[in-house]
Amino acid sequence: MRRVAVIGTGHSKFCFNSPKTSLEMLAEVALDAINEANITPRDVQAINVGNVLGPFEEGQGMIQSFFANDIGCFNVPASRFEGACASGSMAVRDAVLLVASGYYDIMLVGGTEKCTAMSTGLATRTFSMYGDSRYEFPSGFTFPAVFALLAHLYAKKYEIPLAALKEQMAAVSVQSHEYAMKNPNAQIHKLISKEDVLNSFMVSTPIQLQDACPFSDGAAALIIASEETARRLVKKPVFFAGVGQASSGKLSSQYKYLPQLHAREVACQQSYRMAGLTPKDMDLCELHDCFSIAAMIAAEGLGFFEPGQSGWAWEKGETRLGGKIPINISGGLKAKGHPIGATGVSQVYEVTLQLRGDMVEQGRQVEGAKYGIIDTLGGDGVLLSLIMTNQ
């Protein structure tokens, strides 16, 4: 297979109540990515789009075709990827494989979502569609509830008093808000304290409002190309070194591994193996912190910390710039925002800019970073792992 690189990027500001439609948000960042890659819409051979709840947000299904037309990619094959919050990463992985195979040389990958067009009640209802509708939704399944169940399991299994675990969880949120202050695309530019987290509204015990990411609007886009094409078009291509994807069933069916998510281990082992790298080689990580406890579980599943240890790592600053493994220097889903179909593409955008050394101006560059890993979780059932490098 051929090496594949990101050669163009675009990212909207993530926000609440965007005045633009999902398609408009995506078209704008797609043109930014096209311009940065020194190509025109006529050079794009195929399009992958992550979009999850378009039908509920704007009554729009099959957004990819209308999007392709709007940006002048007339009659170009366009596919929509739907894997809940990992949709964008799925769209990226498939594009990487299609270009690696030699079938296409240049693809556009985008993700867009307008979650805040829905009321909170409808958003909560539609998000819960990404759990098992037959055997688990009837019990009142919501995603906060899933991670709340995992948080109590985590406390019990690793023998961490709940009060101590809640402090660790708060440390995750506090860090994310700090880095989001430096990210102009972030939805939330507001510092919070541990006390703010611990005094926030109780959503689903033990998860409080400030343990959770917000509902968000936003879009991100990438141009992906073969190495040969990439070297011809841009000075600093950033390559995909490894990709992985794994599925899992309803939460209860994963019981042998909980609170860890086995699919994550399967997915990241694929990407580590393909890259010939280990967790120790990683210089930065963007991972799926839909909830603070989710971030902790992810950091362990990816191999950065022993199970039950990551909370202390956050508290000691090992996840900050200069720490053992800088995690979510973007502000993460928690403070950068989480427009679900766009999130995976946004994570790749972040790691690409870090590996190009383009974050100096924003004051959050991981010095000398060579390898970055992206982790995205979709609903109960899909885990994506992508490793990128500037080498």
Added chain:
Amino acid sequence: MEYKLTWQEYNKALKKDRLMGLRCEDCGKFTCPPMMVCAECVSTNLKVVQMSGRGKVVSFTTSYIAGEGRENELPYTIVLVELEEGPWIMGNLVGVDPKRVSMDVMGRSVELGYRVYPGDKFSSGDMARPAFSLRD
């Protein structure tokens, strides 16, 4: 090849207070809720059996938010229960004040009952759900 135990059949039985599952004729392990194959060994040599309905709470959460149309149920407690036969299942904990449920509930023995969720415009009809009560 047909399902040994469909969702509809499972649902109908649960509404009669019976939790149905599958026992694998090859490896002897149980799969519940049902699947097309044995969750352990992927065999399709499965027998429909009634589960004991007893188990212990392995995790819980009391939810103060609900999706559109279910706000009237708040607050409610969701539990993961390890059934006597091995598998875990999601259900509700009833007969206790949800606001008072704490980590002390983890490990407690429970017994199956059921409640019916009437469904909404997105679901295909009503659905029974396990509603567990503490045994001690």
